[in-house]
Amino acid sequence: MEFVVNKREFVRALSRVQSVADKKSAMPILTNVLIVADASGVRLAATDLTLAVTAHCKADVRKGGTVALPARHVFDVVKVLPDGDVTVTVEKNFSARIKSGKRRFDLSGMPGEDFPTLPDPSKVTLTLIPADDVAELIALTQFSMSPDDTRPHLSAALFEMAGEVLRVVTTDGHRLSKAERKISGMNAQSKLLIPAKAVHELKRMVDELRAEKKDATSGPLTVGIGAASSQGPVFFQRDGMTLSSKLVDAAFPSYEQVIPSATDRTVTASRTALLDALRAVSLVASDRTSGVKLQVNSSRMLITSENPEIGAGSDEIDASLQGPDVTIGFNSKYLTDALSALTSEEVALELSGELDPGMIKPVGRDDYLGVIMPMRI
């Protein structure tokens, strides 16, 4: 196998896959990237058996073939090669010579055939979604995925396509985020429960895409999304790169039932003022519980926090309340996570009793809704 490839393109393709290679895996082959050279160029792939990425780069392939090389090392050595053409030659014994200018490295590899077979998106129909929408939906929801991967259904995001609406829902069991966007021209029906790790990789993919193409005038940027079947795997695709992931094989809580249909009180306040006050006051909340109390009357909101180990803090901001006065406790992080992901001028907190779930919504838009269980302080 032998090919010549532009260093920058090679580095970019490698950086896209190497984060997925499982550095700590006891299965040695998974710490590698697979390199396949054929008439269409060079493809790189890595997988941790839940997630897989393939990246494509243009190359002058002189002799086709495949090899698996240690992900970390290839990436490191290619990065430090001089700019320009990189020549990669692989011998029968799977040792690879990587060379640019006078600098060269020899890395020993493994047969490409040992690499797990990766999911093939070619028969899957992908729905094209603007990258901005995907990025915003993830930003509005990713903070309420559970970090605890022993409960996979909570450490995941539900992607729901219903007609023209793409909806992303996440919950860690104590709070829930639901964000949606209208995707004009879309007409799909599906529900995919995507593991957190894949959501993070997808975010990386769309962020990179948006950063790269900021100045390009070549029309809207899109990512293709589609699943091989309702069991998965799911594919996310941009030009030159495909991400695939298994779906979470567990039931997502039926979120509609969690969203209160009516509440007794609506508090409206400036988003930034509330965010600022919460961040300040929670400095003295216990680092474990971050509990804050909100006391609201018709025109003001008093935010207090108390911690026997540290002390107490309070702040007051303008707010308007429809309904009777209320005092309610929350984990301030649950509020600040949502507030900092939102962009609206004002937010509304819709509350009932001090034990009933509260909702947080941007004022003037209906594309986000957060449900937060109050804390019993």
Place this chain on the structure above:
Amino acid sequence: MVSAVALLPPEVANQIAAGEVVERPASVMKELVENALDAGATTITVSIDGGGLARIAVTDDGLGMGVDDLALALLRHATSKIRSAEDLVGVGTYGFRGEALPSIASVSRTRVTSRARGTAEGNEAVVEGGATAVLRPAGCAEGTTVSVEDLFFNTPARRKFMRTPQTEGAACVEGLVRLAVAKPEVRFVVRRDGKVVREFLRHADVAARVRELLPDEPLAELRGSRGKVRVVALLGPPERARSGASHLMLYVNGRHVKDRLLLRAVAQAYGSTLESGRYPAGAVLVEVPPEDVDVNVHPQKTEVRFASQGAVFEAVMSVLRDAAATAPWAHAATRPRDFWTEHLSPGPAAPTHHLPDLVSHPASPRLEESPRLPTEQHVLAAFLGAAPDATDPWARLAAAPSPPAGYAESTRPSVPQMLAEPRHFDAGSARSELHGSTFGALRYVGQLRRMFLVCEGESGVVILDQHAAAERVTFERLRRSYLARSVPMQPLLVPERVELAADEVALVEERTEELLSVGLDLAPLGPTTVAVRAVPAMLLRADPRRLARDLIAELARQGNDFSKAVDLVLATMACHGSVRGGDEMAPEEVRALLLALDTVDFAGHCPHGRPVVFTLRWGELERKVGR
């Protein structure tokens, strides 16, 4: 002078024996059902009224007794099952002492109605508080009914120790479940307060019975033998292991036993996939030649003594370990090549784009209300020594050094051991390890094996166990807010359902208030289900189901006195809410931990405290390198 030594009158002797044999309604139920099984019954009906304190009745279709046997049965040491001490060796029936019936009769109002097989007429014997039996003919079916009313009516001190009827009744049902495992060929019907609440059907083998009894547990059937020891086990996967051994039923020659040796064999067979102190749910049945085991070592026959402990341990451990390789949960360990195969064709294809051709998937059945068990694909990979996955908590555990193999050196502490030896965690050990300095003054150097935190202190190298340290800090915080009666609680959006044993659910019912005081809001939903509605806000990262399960198990072990149990309960909670061995810790996290350790009152109570810190003094270090 009147001689001070006299033979006790038989009623008193019987009451003393009853103290050992009959502890609570569940022990009465056990003795009666064992008698019915010894009599060769094929259907046994157990009725429990008022938690068994009002009435326990056991009806069987076994051999029955004639009038003479009936009279004898209620006399102490009257048994039809052995004739001499030699018969005790290799005893094949549950009963052999002739002690159960008279003991029970001495502390209750007991009525035995029986008709021997093939005879025309039945008889009835009535005994009140151990007085002499009154016999009379009675009409009844072939077989025996023993009805025990007003248990402990004449021993008020004992009666005071009884829990609520709910708890006592649930304990009876649990006890019956344990008996039923070993007798799949017998049908059991359980009534509580007149209603049939459980029925166990006849089965050809143990496996089917255990699956019937534990319908929610994904059990693997493991069989094998080594020499004269035969093992049949039905065990759940390691990730569903419970804290403590309360869900693991052990049998020796059909007798339910509590045996540390067997527990350890199971734990060792699971190896490092099992956190210490946790055991899988299920049943392990061991058959050894009767002459190799002594069953007469415990008044309730819950312990046995093996002639050759080492051989039994080795046999059980190795059979389970080898058989586990074929467990269904082990399927995860597929070779990587097969992994994606369901969906694909060979080789990664060049990325192509498609027009927004509309995907039409029918609404997926994925969103359903009752959460299904996640099929954990790689859980057992580590178990089998195959590829662990970095995202898999079990793999992380597996990557940690495992205790040295071999029975004698086994270092895994069993649960009873852990409770018996509170780890030394007092002012002496932890503080003095620092030689007068504070934790906050230490300079953090780095993390070793994602388990230990290495720091430089004035007097030497200070090494902390990250989990033990974090657990200790969380414990302290929990304890303080518990004492201040303000444990902040974070309710769940959707309450989580947890399957528990019936007696555990009864315990939850009884202890709802106390559980709230430690920040856990549990509500019984059914005879074996509770809902977790809120968890302590400090333990947001803990899995509510596991937390509830472990806490209830801990509580059940502690018995009656909640105030005594509370430290262990808080310690269990702290363990859940803390950084574990295997977690990466950022330097800022370590700083925060060190500072928090200085606020810990080390002189306070000691939960399951292991030593947190160890100092390697400079002098010692210098000596080692020969300076």
